[in-house]
Amino acid sequence: MxxxxxxxxxxxxxxxxxxxxxxxxxxxxxxxxxxxxMQEGIYGSMIDNVVKTYxxxxxxxxxxxxxxxxxxxxxxxxxxxxxxxLSIDHVTAAVPRLKNFALISSGEKTRIGMAIGISPAKENxxxxxxxxxxxxxxxxxxxxxxxxxxxxxKHLQAEIGDTIILISQGYHGANPADLxxxxxxxxxxxxxxxxxxxxxxxxxxxxxxxxxxxxTEIAVLADDYxxxxxxxxxxxxxxxxxxxxxxxxxxxxxxxxxxxxxxxSGVIMKAILYLVIGxxxxxxxxxxxxxxRREMGVMVAVGMQKIRLSKVIWFETVLMGIxxxxxxxxxxxxxxxxxxxxxxxxxxEYGEAYAQFGMEPVIYFKMAFSVFxxxxxxxFAIILAISIYPYRVVRKLNTIEAIRG
Amino acid sequence: MAIxxxxxxxKIYNDSEVAVHAVNGIDLSFEQGEFAAxxxxxxxxxxxxxxxxxxxxxxxxxxxxxxxxxxxxxKGSKLINFRLMNIGFVFQAYNLIPVLTAKENVEFIMELQxxxxxxxxxxxxxxxxxxxxxxxxxxxxNKLSGGQQQRVAVARALAPKPKFILADEPTANLDxxxxxxxxxxxxxxxxxxxxxxxxxxxxxxxxxxxxxxITVEDGKVISDVRK
Ligand SMILES: Nc1ncnc2c1ncn2[C@@H]1O[C@H](COP(=O)(O)OP(=O)(O)O)[C@@H](O)[C@H]1O
Ligand SMILES: [Mg+2]
Numbered sequence: 001m002x003x004x005x006x007x008x009x010x011x012x013x014x015x016x017x018x019x020x021x022x023x024x025x026x027x028x029x030x031x032x033x034x035x036x037x038m039q040e041g042i043y044g045s046m047i048d049n050v051v052k053t054y055x056x057x058x059x060x061x062x063x064x065x066x067x068x069x070x071x072x073x074x075x076x077x078x079x080x081x082x083x084x085x086l087s088i089d090h091v092t093a094a095v096p097r098l099k100n101f102a103l104i105s106s107g108e109k110t111r112i113g114m115a116i117g118i119s120p121a122k123e124n125x126x127x128x129x130x131x132x133x134x135x136x137x138x139x140x141x142x143x144x145x146x147x148x149x150x151x152x153x154k155h156l157q158a159e160i161g162d163t164i165i166l167i168s169q170g171y172h173g174a175n176p177a178d179l180x181x182x183x184x185x186x187x188x189x190x191x192x193x194x195x196x197x198x199x200x201x202x203x204x205x206x207x208x209x210x211x212x213x214x215x216t217e218i219a220v221l222a223d224d225y226x227x228x229x230x231x232x233x234x235x236x237x238x239x240x241x242x243x244x245x246x247x248x249x250x251x252x253x254x255x256x257x258x259x260x261x262x263x264x265s266g267v268i269m270k271a272i273l274y275l276v277i278g279x280x281x282x283x284x285x286x287x288x289x290x291x292x293r294r295e296m297g298v299m300v301a302v303g304m305q306k307i308r309l310s311k312v313i314w315f316e317t318v319l320m321g322i323x324x325x326x327x328x329x330x331x332x333x334x335x336x337x338x339x340x341x342x343x344x345x346x347x348x349e350y351g352e353a354y355a356q357f358g359m360e361p362v363i364y365f366k367m368a369f370s371v372f373x374x375x376x377x378x379x380f381a382i383i384l385a386i387s388i389y390p391y392r393v394v395r396k397l398n399t400i401e402a403i404r405g
Numbered sequence: 406m407a408i409x410x411x412x413x414x415x416k417i418y419n420d421s422e423v424a425v426h427a428v429n430g431i432d433l434s435f436e437q438g439e440f441a442a443x444x445x446x447x448x449x450x451x452x453x454x455x456x457x458x459x460x461x462x463x464x465x466x467x468x469x470x471x472x473x474x475x476x477x478x479x480k481g482s483k484l485i486n487f488r489l490m491n492i493g494f495v496f497q498a499y500n501l502i503p504v505l506t507a508k509e510n511v512e513f514i515m516e517l518q519x520x521x522x523x524x525x526x527x528x529x530x531x532x533x534x535x536x537x538x539x540x541x542x543x544x545x546x547n548k549l550s551g552g553q554q555q556r557v558a559v560a561r562a563l564a565p566k567p568k569f570i571l572a573d574e575p576t577a578n579l580d581x582x583x584x585x586x587x588x589x590x591x592x593x594x595x596x597x598x599x600x601x602x603x604x605x606x607x608x609x610x611x612x613x614x615x616x617x618x619i620t621v622e623d624g625k626v627i628s629d630v631r632k
Contacts, residue, residue, distance in 0.1 A: 002516075009504075010504055013504035013505070014504050294500065295502055295503060295504075298496070298500045298502065299502070299513075300485065301459075301461055301488070301494055302488065302489070302494055302513070302514050302517075302561075303485055303486065303488045303489025303490070303514060303517050303518075303565075304485070304489075304517050305482050305485055305486070306482075306485070307482070399461055400456055400461055400462055403461075403496060403498075403500060
């Protein structure tokens with residue numbers, strides 16, 4: 001207690017020295033929080049891209065659908081089913097879809113693609129489908145027409161107003177075939193979606209597939225991907241094993257793999273970052289110890305135990321760490337909040353390169369509690385490791401030499 | 406009875422090719438209430454001797470017995486504690502703790518001894534008044550002149566009530582007026598409170614004030630005169 005008080009007094013009595021050390025730790029905390037939040041933000045926006053343009057965070061499916069993507073493995077849209085999904089905390093949208101493979105023909109040309117039945121208004125809420133309509137118009141509720149993805153339209157040489165023939169497999173062995181006018185052409189930011197298939201109103205799809213009230217999936221959107229496990233638990237609680245619940249990780253394993261490998265290569269970057277931070281802090285601590293050699297020598301000469309002196313200095317180091325980490329939080333919380341709300345646009349050549357790969361030319365940040373406490377813990381661990389240094393200096397202090405100065 | 410007994414003490418430095426006999430066999434004893442100067446040219450071994458006397462440095466040979474305790478056998482935290490309870494130090498370069506005020510510097514050793522706040526407060530104020538710095542108790546060392554800092558250092562050395570005070574060239578950095586002033590204070594404390602001072606110097610005015618003059622050369626005592 002006395003030692004802590006002595007340490008606290010020493011900090012305030014040498015404000016310049018304290019400020020330099022606190023600042024060196026503070027910048028470390030700030031830097032690592034900004035980097036961490038940026039990384040999370042980039043992953044978040046990548047996940048959002050996939051999740052919000054198509055898959056949703058969770059899909060509710062028939063237990064057998066994942067194994068056998070057959071229109072017979074569908075679920076029934078009972079009254080209130082979607083509403084009860086929507087009632088779960090952090091669920092922002094839940095939309096029904098009915099889809100199956102189909103032969104898609106126009107004139108002489110034929111391709112295989114997906115025929116996806118959607119609820120136009122609800123789907124737009126979840127995936128913002130409407131904004132990808134490049135030509136023509138979006139679907140109305142109950143529309144008899146279709147939207148066709150760009151690359152597919154090109155192959156089929158289909159244009160707005162043309163008629164498309166769909167031939168598919170229907171529910172319980174039916175063999176549907178019908179004609180649909182093209183209402184619009186879709187231009188997505190990702191190539192896979194541009195070759196995927198055609199979109200139609202879900203009621204039109206149900207008639208076509210002879211599958212009234214049926215769905216192949218309910219796509220669920222959460223307000224934050226970190227809430228997905230909680231939502232899944234809740235779904236299991238509500239519906240037992242009546243359905244299969246697939247998270248975005250299971251729906252987009254390539255994305256998960258990419259993020260994992262990116263995190264892996266990021267480890268080296270982070271190691272370098274912490275090394276820089278660590279040596280920055282160590283440098284100021286070493287300076288501090290050099291500056292105080294004589295003072296410490298005098299203290300030991302007049303009768304202060306070395307163990308006590310090192311305790312006081314250890315407290316000083318840790319107190320400075322606490323102050324700096326707190327300061328880092330106070331500054332970085334509003335900063336990251338601002339950057340989360342106002343992502344940084346990438347301009348010039350880099351921006352164009354991003355756009356070419358179908359990525360938004362924007363650096364996103366994410367305000368994640370995990371980033372804050374992880375970075376605080378890591379920086380604090382660095383400080384604890386560094387605080388061994390003053391301890392060793394005191395232990396090895398040669399009193400006579402130190403006094404001579 | 407002697408409070409310090411020095412028996413054939415030697416200090417040999419072997420770190421260069423030729424061994425340096427910094428202190429080469431000194432036998433001395435000091436009584437309570439002495440005012441003794443150790444005189445000699447630079448390099449004669451004064452600092453080395455005082456460091457051993459103060460338990461800051463170990464002896465190569467011989468022993469130093471203070472109040473019946475063989476200090477030469479003490480090590481580590483026991484030795485530090487012995488210094489804390491028994492010996493007062495005044496250094497040539499003042500060596501006050503820069504972040505502490507004059508009063509806090511005087512209280513510092515008492516704080517290490519575990520003395521209560523009220524006792525520390527009272528004694529620090531008394532001692533600073535005694536050395537003529539009653540008005541400057543809240544000044545940091547960098548706001549004090551060299552002479553004033555050295556007077557704070559004397560007050561600091563006295564505060565824990567040591568058995569004796571060692572001062573290695575305490576006036577070497579002071580002008581003649583501050584030197585005289587400091588010596589007057591030391592002399593007064595010696596006469597009125599029977600405080601034992603052992604100090605080294607090569608300033609003849611300081612030597613003149615001493616009641617015992619021990620002259621060393623090449624690590625040996627060549628004369629020991631009491632006035
Ligand atoms: N740490 C040391 N290593 C080697 N030689 C030393 C050391 N300290 C002092 N000496 C030598 O011991 C001798 C006495 O030094 P010192 O006690 O400082 O003399 P004084 O204080 O009388 O000037 C000198 O020759 C000095 O060079
Ligand atoms: Mg000397």
